[in-house]
Amino acid sequence: MASLAVKVVRLALKAVAAVSAEAAGRLAFRIFCLTPSRKPNSAKEAALLKAAAPTMERSRKVTLSFAGGWFVAHHFARRQSAEGPRILLAHGWGSRSAYLATLIDGLLAAGAEVVALDWPGHGASPGRSLTMPQAVRAIDAAWRHFDGFDVGIGHSFGGAALACAAGAVVCDVPARVTGKLVLIGAPSEMTWLFKGFGKMMALAPATQTAFEGMVKRLSGRRVEDFDAARILGMLRKPVLVIHAEDDKEVSAGHARRYGAAGPNVELSWANGFGHRRIVSAEPVIDRIKAFLGEAEKTTHLRRIA
Incomplete structure (x- = not known):
């Protein structure tokens, strides 16, 4: 009703x-396009934000602009002597970078450099609305400021936005294609x-x-x-799709569409973690870190050559 x-x-x-x-x-x-309130909806969400504070305090806030607005990116430098990939991290609708703090900690431990976006209308960024074209423009702005990314990781809306940015679906924005992509609980089309x-x-x-x-x-x-599955199948870039069959917000059918898009897409099930807990689940973070390790080996070999 x-x-x-x-x-x-x-x-x-x-x-x-x-x-x-x-x-x-x-x-x-x-x-x-209206975005939900930034205030935590429950005591559990408030506790998550409090727990995330030490991680977020390690970042440097960067204000970036695009045609029609501006937003905040949180830049986490690599740990000393680390040579991991530069990662663009994008949260989902109604979320914020702080809710990905556990994942960020795991990526930093793997030696990565992380740039986590707060979409317009979310987290530390201004506004009360968000569109997919705005998200693609925000990715483009981050790409230009940080001189590109090796890996893109996106949860839910963020995953679809990274795929759309790779496909140049906004006619006046160039394709922003990372070497590898990780999509977590992401819709496959709009x-x-x-x-x-x-x-x-x-x-x-x-x-x-x-x-x-x-x-x-x-x-x-x-x-x-704005068909993310079709775009990724055409790009032929390595893609890891992580999804839970019990996801009640983005059905598992979207993950299956990705899996059928092409041989470059690997589908990994994380059942039992739903749509939101999946981003902080230890098995999921371990799987992503393994994926990053493969990317790091490739980069290292390319540097030697």
């Missing part, structure tokens, strides 16, 4: 659509989100078309072009 808030929004969108389907589509898109939101809000066909059309206005591409 729909909540009272959803029912109210449905009525509002229906009323606007009676005057203009285009206006209703624009309004639906604005609502769709169409399902738009269709799902339209169904939840009971959008009429004309309003749905206008709603989806906002993506083309912002990126120069259709929503169907």
Whole structure:
């Protein structure tokens, strides 16, 4: 049963659509892009942020800008004498870099340099909304500032954003392709989100078309072009996809789509960890570190050559 808030929004969108389907589509898109409150939703989340504070204090905050906004990146330098890869780390929708502190600790212990983004509307970054084109532009800004990355690791929305950035789906932003990618609990395409939101809000066909059309206005591409699985299959870069079959937010079907995209994609199940606990699960971090070790060996051999 729909909540009272959803029912109210449905009525509002229906009323606007009676005057203009285009206006209703624009309004639906604005609502769709609203980011949740940064305040912890529970005592457990508050405890996680408190526990993450010592890790986050080790970082240097860097303010980066892109067309239409700015955001904060947390830069963690490699430990002394370490030669691990430079990693771009991206959190999921409604999250923040601090919630990835356990993973960050594991990556630093493996000798990596880590740049963790707080998306616009999240964590230390300003704003109350986020779009996939904005996320791609943020990745581009970080890429230019830090002179590229060896590995990209993204959870949920962050994983899809890294894949889309690699596929140059925003027409005026160049492809930003890391040597390897790790996607954790990530959606494989964006169409399902738009269709799902339209169904939840009971959008009429004309309003749905206008709603989806906002993506083309912002990126120069259709929503169907934001297909992360197809992009990664075409790039043929090594990809590790980690997912839990009990993930209730991003179904396991997305992981299977990635797995079927091409021989360059390795699918690793982390059942029992759901959608959020997966990023701090010890077996998951160990698997990622092993993946990084493979990347580090390749880099070392290339330097010798």
